Amino acid sequence: MTQPVRTAPTLAEVAAAAGVSRSTASRALNDSPRISEETKKRVRAAAKEVNFVPNARGRALAVGRTEIIAVLVTEPLSELFSDPTYSEFLSGITEELSESSYLPVILQASSTHERNRAREHFERRSFDAVIDVSPYKGSELLEVLRELGVPTVLCGQLEGHPYRDVFSTVYSDDEEGGHFAALAMKDRGRKDIVAVLGPQDNPAVVDRLRGYRAVLGEDLPDANVIYTGWNSGDGYQAMHQILAREIAFDGVLCGSDRIAAGVITALNEAGLSVPADVSVVGFDDHEIAARCVPALTTVRQPLREEGHMAANIALDMIKGAEPTTSVMHMQLIQRDSL
Amino acid sequence: MTQPVRTAPTLAEVAAAAGVSRSTASRALNDSPRISEETKKRVRAAAKEVNFVPNARGRALAVGRTEIIAVLVTEPLSELFSDPTYSEFLSGITEELSESSYLPVILQASSTHERNRAREHFERRSFDAVIDVSPYKGSELLEVLRELGVPTVLCGQLEGHPYRDVFSTVYSDDEEGGHFAALAMKDRGRKDIVAVLGPQDNPAVVDRLRGYRAVLGEDLPDANVIYTGWNSGDGYQAMHQILAREIAFDGVLCGSDRIAAGVITALNEAGLSVPADVSVVGFDDHEIAARCVPALTTVRQPLREEGHMAANIALDMIKGAEPTTSVMHMQLIQRDSL
DNA sequence: GTTAACGGTGCAACCGGTTGTACAACCGCG
DNA sequence: CGCGGTTGTACAACCGGTTGCACCGTTAAC
DSSP states (O other): OOOOOOOOOOHHHHHHHHTSOHHHHHHHHTTOTTSOHHHHHHHHHHHHHHTOOOOHHHHHHHHTOOOEEEEEEOSOHHHHHHOHHHHHHHHHHHHHHTTSSOEEEEEEOSSHHHHHHHHHHHHTTOOSEEEESSOOTTOHHHHHHHHHTOOEEEESOOTTOTTTTTSEEEEEOHHHHHHHHHHHHHHTTOOSEEEEESOTTOHHHHHHHHHHHHHHGGGSOGGGEEEOOSSHHHHHHHHHHHHHHTOOOSEEEESSHHHHHHHHHHHHHTTOOTTTTOEEEOSBOOHHHHHSSSOOBEEEOOHHHHHHHHHHHHHHHHTTOOOOEEEEOOEEEOOSOO | OOOOOOOOOOHHHHHHHHTSOHHHHHHHHTTOTTSOHHHHHHHHHHHHHHTOOOOHHHHHHHHTOOOEEEEEEOSOHHHHHHOHHHHHHHHHHHHHHTTSSOEEEEEEOSSHHHHHHHHHHHHTTOOSEEEESSOOTTOHHHHHHHHHTOOEEEESOOTTOTTTTTSEEEEEOHHHHHHHHHHHHHHTTOOSEEEEESOTTOHHHHHHHHHHHHHHGGGSOGGGEEEOOSSHHHHHHHHHHHHHHTOOOSEEEESSHHHHHHHHHHHHHTTOOTTTTOEEEOSBOOHHHHHSSSOOBEEEOOHHHHHHHHHHHHHHHHTTOOOOEEEEOOEEEOOSOO
C-alpha cells in the first residue's frame, strides 16, 4: 500500500475494455482510416477510462524508432556551459524538437572513454539521428555513423566536405560575416586595420579572414593579423602586443565579442577612445556585446535559427530525406563602437 | 551503393553463425553460468565475426528498462547554462552515469508546454528514473511520478518532506554551512555582522541564516539581513544600501560568491579594505572565489559529489533499493578575505 | 544395469506495441 | 440469385531481444 506501483495498462486491456482486438485498438488510437468512427470513439473512451498511454519501449521496437536524437559535443561539459554560443545553439535544437515527440540527448565526446561510449550507443541504434555540434575532419565517430547509416547533421563546414553526399550540413556563412564587418570599417573610412582572431586552425576563423581580405586588401596586412583564443583575456593580451609594436591603426576586427571586450579595455587603458580614435567590430552578437562601453558593433550569427534548422533537417532525414546543405546568413548589428 | 545501409546483424544471425539457438547465443553473450565455456567462446567469436551489437530497442522491451535517466530542470536552458552551480552538479551526474550504461536526458520543465511533454514521457515510461534538480513543493510532476511509481531523486530539501517515504533526497547541509561561515567570523573576532543573502523564499537561504544565527546570535541583528538576487550586481547594490545607512559593521556574510564579489567591489569603492577593515565570507566555492582580490574565503558546497550521489541513488532505486535521504557536508575554504 | 542427478542446450513464450492479410458482412448490380 | 466490390474487423506475424521450462546425454551412485 505504501507503493502505489500501479502497473501501466497495456493495449490489450484497452482492447478488452472496448470489446475489440488489439490490432483494432491500435489502429483506432492511431486514427487509421480503416476503422469506423463508431469504433474509434469506443476505443478512445476505453483508453481514457483505463488511463492508457502507449509504452515507449514497445512502440520503439515495433516502429523501429527510439524517438531520440543525440547531440554530439566535443567540448567538456564545463566549457559547453561557459560558452554562451553553445547555449544558444542547443536552445535552438531543444526548442525545435519540443514541437515533435523527439527527445535530445547531449552526448559528450571529449575523452576516449566518452567516444567509446558514444560509439557503443550508435551501434546499439539508441538514436534515430545525430547532430554533431562541432564536427572535425577525420573524426572516427563520423566514420562509424557513416558506416551505420545513421542520419547525421554536421554543424559547421568541414574542409573539403568529405561526407557531403552522406551527411547534412548547416553552417553560418563566415566569409559573408567577414565581408559585413570589413565593409563597415571601409564605409567608416578606416584604412589601417588590425585583426584579432580565434585559433588559426579554426575553419570559421579562416573563412572570416578571407571575407575581411576580400574587402580590405592591403588595408589589412598579414603582419596585423593575430591568432589567439576566444576569451576577453586573450583579446586584452593581444591588444597589448599590438600597442607595444607602436604601429598606426584605426580599426580592430575581432573574432568574437569577448575578444572585442578585452580589446576595448586594453585600448582604453592606453588612452585611446573607441570609436573616436579606433573603431572596433566584434563577432557573434553575444550577450556581452550590447553591454560593452561603447556598445559593440558586431556580426550576428543566427545560432538559434541554426539550431532550429539542424533539428528540422535531422527530423527530415529520419523520414528519409536526402542529405542537404544549408547556409545561414550573417547580419551586421550597428552599435556605437564604429 | 551510395548508401551503405548495412542492416544491423541480429542475434539470430549470430546464433546461426555459431551453430546454436538464439537463446543459447543470448545467454552466452550475457555470460550465463548455464553455458559451457566452449560454447561461449564460439558464440563470442561469431558475434565478433558479424559485428554484432545488441539492439537497444529490443533489449529495452525485453528487460523492461530503457537505460535512460531524466534530469528534470525547472530553469530555462539559458539560465541553466549561465549558472555554474548547475554546470557543476550536472557534470557530477553525467560523470557518474558514464560509468554505467545509462544515459542522462535533460528535461526542461519551465513552461506549461514543457511540463506536459515531460508528463507524457513519464507516462510512456521513457525513463527508468528521474533526478529532479530543483524540486518544489506541490509540483504536479512529482505527483505524477509518485503515482507512476517512477524511481525519483530530489536534489534539495523539500519543506516538510512531503514525499520522504517515496522519493530519495540528496542535499547539502546549508545550516552546517552557515555554521562554518559564522564560526570563522567569530574566531576572527568580528562582532557586528551583516548578511547579504539570496531570495528570502529560498530554502537554502533560510537554512544558512539559521546556521549564522545559531553561532552569532545578537551579533547579526535582524536589521542587518538583506535578501537579494544571487549575482554580483545584487551584492554590489545591497552593499551600497548598507553603506548608506552608516551603521558600524566589520563582517559581511554573503549568500553566494558572486554576491561577495559585488560586495567587495562596493567596499573598495567606499575606501574600506578587505580584510583589514571588513571580513567577507562567500558561499559555493564558485570559480570566481579564488580569483577575487583578495581571494575569497568561502563555504564549499560539494556539488559535483552531490551529482555523483544523486546518480548512484537513482541507479540503486532502479535495482529496487528503498528511498534514502543523504546529506552532503559543507567545508570552509580559507582564503584571504577574512 | 537401472536410475537419479546434473550440466548444457533448445523450444516457445514473453515484453508491448504495429501491420500484412484473410475473412465476414454488407452493398448494389446485372 | 449470384457476383464483384467495398467496409470493418480479427488473426497472426513481426520488431529483437530475454527467460522459464522441458529435454537430452552424460556420469555417478546404488
